[in-house]
Amino acid sequence: MGEIQLMKGNEAVAEAAIRAGLDAYFGYPITPQSEVLEYLTLQRPEERTGMVVLQAESEIAAINMVYGAAGTGKKVMTSSSSPGISLKMEGISYIAGAELPCLIVNVVRGGPGLGTIQPSQADYFQATKGGGHGDYRLLVLAPASVQEMADFVDKGMELAFKYRNPVMILSDGLIGQMMEKVELPQQKERVTEFDPSWATTGKTPDRERNIITSLNLDPEKQYEHNMKLQEKYARMKEDVMYETFDCDDAEFLLVAYGSSARICQKAVNVARSRGKKLGLLRPITLFPFPTEIIAKLSRQVKGILSAELNAGQMVEDVRLAVNGRIPVYHYGTPGGKIYSPDDILKAIDEKLMGGY
Amino acid sequence: MDIKEIIQPENLVHKRTPLMTDATLSYCPGCGHGTAHHLVMEVIEEMGIQQDTIGIAPVGCSVLAYDFMDIDMSQAAHGRAPAVATGIKRLWPEKYVFTYQGDGDLAAIGTAETIHACNRGENIVIIFINNGIYGMTGGQMAPTTLEGMKSSTTPYGRDAKQMGHPLKITELVAQLPGTYYVTRQAVHKAGNVRKTRKAIMKAFEVQRDKKGLAFVEIVSNCNSGWKMTPNESNEWMEEHMFPFYPLGDIKVEGKIVKDLLKELM
Numbered sequence: 001m002g003e004i005q006l007m008k009g010n011e012a013v014a015e016a017a018i019r020a021g022l023d024a025y026f027g028y029p030i031t032p033q034s035e036v037l038e039y040l041t042l043q044r045p046e047e048r049t050g051m052v053v054l055q056a057e058s059e060i061a062a063i064n065m066v067y068g069a070a071g072t073g074k075k076v077m078t079s080s081s082s083p084g085i086s087l088k089m090e091g092i093s094y095i096a097g098a099e100l101p102c103l104i105v106n107v108v109r110g111g112p113g114l115g116t117i118q119p120s121q122a123d124y125f126q127a128t129k130g131g132g133h134g135d136y137r138l139l140v141l142a143p144a145s146v147q148e149m150a151d152f153v154d155k156g157m158e159l160a161f162k163y164r165n166p167v168m169i170l171s172d173g174l175i176g177q178m179m180e181k182v183e184l185p186q187q188k189e190r191v192t193e194f195d196p197s198w199a200t201t202g203k204t205p206d207r208e209r210n211i212i213t214s215l216n217l218d219p220e221k222q223y224e225h226n227m228k229l230q231e232k233y234a235r236m237k238e239d240v241m242y243e244t245f246d247c248d249d250a251e252f253l254l255v256a257y258g259s260s261a262r263i264c265q266k267a268v269n270v271a272r273s274r275g276k277k278l279g280l281l282r283p284i285t286l287f288p289f290p291t292e293i294i295a296k297l298s299r300q301v302k303g304i305l306s307a308e309l310n311a312g313q314m315v316e317d318v319r320l321a322v323n324g325r326i327p328v329y330h331y332g333t334p335g336g337k338i339y340s341p342d343d344i345l346k347a348i349d350e351k352l353m354g355g356y
Numbered sequence: 357m358d359i360k361e362i363i364q365p366e367n368l369v370h371k372r373t374p375l376m377t378d379a380t381l382s383y384c385p386g387c388g389h390g391t392a393h394h395l396v397m398e399v400i401e402e403m404g405i406q407q408d409t410i411g412i413a414p415v416g417c418s419v420l421a422y423d424f425m426d427i428d429m430s431q432a433a434h435g436r437a438p439a440v441a442t443g444i445k446r447l448w449p450e451k452y453v454f455t456y457q458g459d460g461d462l463a464a465i466g467t468a469e470t471i472h473a474c475n476r477g478e479n480i481v482i483i484f485i486n487n488g489i490y491g492m493t494g495g496q497m498a499p500t501t502l503e504g505m506k507s508s509t510t511p512y513g514r515d516a517k518q519m520g521h522p523l524k525i526t527e528l529v530a531q532l533p534g535t536y537y538v539t540r541q542a543v544h545k546a547g548n549v550r551k552t553r554k555a556i557m558k559a560f561e562v563q564r565d566k567k568g569l570a571f572v573e574i575v576s577n578c579n580s581g582w583k584m585t586p587n588e589s590n591e592w593m594e595e596h597m598f599p600f601y602p603l604g605d606i607k608v609e610g611k612i613v614k615d616l617l618k619e620l621m
Contacts (some may be wrong), residue, residue: 024443024447026443054446057468058471060436060469061436061442062439064469065440067432068432069446069447072443072447074366094433098431200410201428202410202425202448203522204407209428211422211431212431214431250541304483316548
């Protein structure tokens with residue numbers, strides 16, 4: 001067993017960033033994720049590992065610091081919450097276009113606009129369909145616990161370098177703010193000698209200069225670049241992650257991620273105690289989406305309810321996976337309101353199991 | 357005299373720096389960008405820091421600067437070069453990092469990044485090309501466009517009451533404690549080229565000595581955008597730009613050397 005601590009999700013991300021041997025964090029305060037920057041500055045990471053932590057003048061500056069720093073081939077991250085992530089989208093598009101690895105944490109709050117500081121899953125579309133301009137994707141990890149907030153930092157960084165692509169941890173105000181027991185990862189060495197062949201490290205006589213750019217004025221070249229990106233996004237399927245609860249004999253299925261999956265897991269337990277054969281599929285990667293397992297389960301169950309803290313977003317991907325085979329419904333509370341397991345059970349009775 | 361006698365090393369007055377690539381410059385004939393590019397590369401060559409230098413190309417006419425400069429470079433989103441440079445410099449504190457930006461990039465969309473990088477005293481060099489216009493997009497009004505000056509979005513001349521005043525961003529950043537060396541130069545005449553080269557050299561030396569941010573403005577022409585011949589544009593620049601954007605050092609060794617209040621009026 002590693003070191004156990006009681007921590008907020010935001011603090012766990014910050015501690016895990018130091019322990020994963022990250023080289024830099026650039027951020028800007030916004031509720032409900034400000035503890036990430038607060039925790040990092042309190043911990044003196046420059047003394048613990050030599051990690052750079054800098055409070056930028058805006059989310060826009062922070063993501064562009066990430067862009068520059070990621071271009072040096074080092075491990076870099078930022079974090080924010082919904083309105084701040086919207087500001088970062090220009091930079092994220094550039095990072096995806098220039099194929100740079102980095103980690104972006106979004107502790108989602110209710111929207112649109114300034115919205116509310118309460119938890120929400122309303123940024124699913126923005127996270128999984130690109131978000132900024134151009135045809136690009138982020139690899140999206142959805143933690144459902146403080147433990148996963150910590151674990152996904154190193155995992156996310158590994159995937160970011162595997163694909164040379166930005167990875168997003170799509171959390172929310174609930175996971176970010178709640179305290180749980182967390183087993184912290186071992187301290188990894190910050191590998192300062194890391195020097196990938198593509199990075200801006202200073203041109204030496206033995207190689208051509210390295211250019212970090214997303215610009216290709218020649219449409220043929222931009223087309224080829226786009227097709228290469230699409231091929232990469234298709235390849236990400238090999239890293240699909242999901243979790244199933246009571247799916248083996250399930251007649252009805254809940255699909256839910258992150259904090260919604262926590263609520264749905266309780267709903268499954270209650271339903272099972274009442275003799276109802278309900279199962280839960282929890283996507284852990286939202287892009288790549290666990291399409292195949294949902295398609296497979298749609299041949300077994302009679303109906304699916306996609307439960308999300310939004311007005312219905314992931315349900316579209318579930319429907320694409322099911323392809324009309326069985327009814328797929330959405331249940332959700334947009335705007336920062338959180339449903340209870342009872343609300344889920346009621347929705348299941350009304351929408352899925354009428355007369356069951 | 358035979359040509360071979362003339363091309364002896366001891367007779368060499370000027371040599372094209374090998375740090376400029378063989379790519380044909382994409383700038384209009386008469387534009388100052390090419391000269392400014394050469395000067396930056398000459399300084400890097402003379403200091404022997406090619407393998408320790410990372411440049412940031414902006415959005416604007418010089419977006420393709422990395423095609424011409426034989427060093428590692430990062431292209432930046434419009435206005436964000438000082439933030440990108442901050443990210444690189446914080447991770448490579450021993451390397452040289454510079455941005456190369458135009459007036460629209462640095463003084464309009466990127467004002468926040470410029471001011472805050474200067475205020476933090478990021479140990480970088482900012483090369484600021486001020487031609488009073490958005491060149492790349494076709495000659496629109498820039499923050500530095502002079503009062504009364506015509507552009508494609510001020511076809512009747514800039515009216516300060518409606519469109520605001522031209523921004524003296526260089527005098528502004530000079531007042532921030534993080535800037536150590538702030539100067540304004542030009543590259544339209546041989547004498548000015550020599551002065552600008554010295555200024556760029558000094559700026560990189562400030563970075564080498566970890567003194568803070570060095571800011572070199574180069575007032576330049578945009579003959580295409582100004583709709584003039586190259587010669588006309590240089591004369592117009594001397595007559596109209598230089599009185600409002602006077603050449604010379606503004607801050608040296610962390611101390612303001614000009615009466616800024618007078619300059620700003």
